[in-house]
Amino acid sequence: MNIRVQILAVMIGLGILVTILELIRKRKLREEYSVLWFATAIGILVLSLWFPLLEWLTALLGVVWPATTLFLFGLIFLVLISLHFSIKVSRLTDQVKDLAQEAALLSEEVSRFRAQSAVPEARPDTSSSNS
Amino acid sequence: MKVLAIIPAYNEEASLPVVLREMSNHAGGVDCLVINDGSKDRTAETARAVGVGVVSHPVNLGAGAAAQTGFRYALRRGYDIVIQIDADGQHDPRDIPSLLRALENEGVDAAIGSRFLEDRGYRPTRMRSVGMSFFNGLATILTGQRVTDSTSCFRALKRPVFKFFAEMDYPTDFQDADLRVLMKRAGFRVQEVAVSMRPRLGGRSFINGIVPAYYVFKVSLSILVTLLREAPRLRRE
Known part of the structure; x- marks a missing residue:
């Protein structure tokens, strides 16, 4: 493999690794979302530094150029990361829906009890605060 | 028998007063609950002004989610029957007694209003008619029971059915043929009842633009996975 391609690949791998660590350090990324990113970075590093492994994989896949193998694996990991996020977003959507429904039901209950016990409302109108 | 009418509403200030007035005229003895799905207009105030209960979503969640909030409310407050009716005036409260009958x-277990069981003059557009026939046919084959109006959300449900809807992963947007298939798989008995359909009084349908294509895809996919999943087992109260 061309030495320049190898240097580029190592730099990309290191770049991802450092960025992810820095994001976690600053608490901008939660640890549980970093696993696949670390796997991607380490995968790129291992494949670009351990040339015999890359050659073996290249021959196994029937690919002509070793760098293609490298990028293929990068692509596979990116697809996995996107899928992981789609699953997480679906779960978050469900949780947000449940929370909003619960908030709506509880707020109705509070105003009903307030009306019964004739306690004045703390705020004149809670529903207009988000419009 | 405690009966609750749930009225999911998103930006329906124009039609809601008419619907609520008709409800009190033609469905006396039925409590009304408007579920305001994060409307940007005065939907909630309009309902409160006539003394009807309102549950307001803090954000817009979709028509299905609004219905589910209604089911959850009815479950907690111990209702026996839930009637679901649109806020846009398309459903006629005069049909409620026949649903309850x-x-x-x-x-x-469930009575669902159908616009096509008897010819009462409702004529959908050509595109809409094709889509409806497709899902009606599919639902008829899959439930082994004649389904003439799978898109209808004008219905009366006994407690086991709305309890099931309240606790399941209920669709947040379209409530369609997939629910008919699911109800069949859950072992509920459904009967269609002839109802009239009127043009909407105001507001707009959320099924327009690119949505119909997505709608057909989503409901078809939902039917497929409903069939692939294990049949739901109902928990007894």
């Missing part, structure tokens, strides 16, 4: 039959 269908539920008096011991074997019926």
